[in-house]
Amino acid sequence: MSDCKCSCGEAPKLIFSCSGAADVGEVADRAARRLTREGVGRMFCLAGIGGRVSGILKSTEAAERIVAVDGCPLDCARRSLEQAGFKDFVHVRLSDLGFRKGESPATEGNVCSVVATVTARLAAD
Numbered sequence: 001m002s003d004c005k006c007s008c009g010e011a012p013k014l015i016f017s018c019s020g021a022a023d024v025g026e027v028a029d030r031a032a033r034r035l036t037r038e039g040v041g042r043m044f045c046l047a048g049i050g051g052r053v054s055g056i057l058k059s060t061e062a063a064e065r066i067v068a069v070d071g072c073p074l075d076c077a078r079r080s081l082e083q084a085g086f087k088d089f090v091h092v093r094l095s096d097l098g099f100r101k102g103e104s105p106a107t108e109g110n111v112c113s114v115v116a117t118v119t120a121r122l123a124a125d
Contacts, residue, residue, distance in 0.1 A: 011064040013041030013122065016049065016077045024071030024094045026106040031114035032069055040119055041067060050080045057084060065090065065125075067118060072101055090121050 017032035018025045032043040048056030060066060060081075066089035068077040078091050094104070097117060104110055 013065040014044040014063040018071040
């Protein structure tokens, strides 16, 4: 686990994750929760984006960075953010990393792999 870093005075990095019914959705969700616990960013409400909840939209507009983590090529997180007007964000799709629906259980190894990928993508941008 990485060290938590203080984000005092900084706009947060917000993480929007697929939390779908498939195993890849569970992996994406658990990875977003782990990234939050490790202080990489803060998981935020994708349903609030889809529902155009004003406070959630305003908080997202003020974010330092936005991350979308999708389990499969349907890209529900990416599409929800784009339909709400957000265009500049890091997008990680688990199927691009070799994860497949019905074949990718939410094991510690799978979750850690996604956490490492998101962390590296944020560091590279």
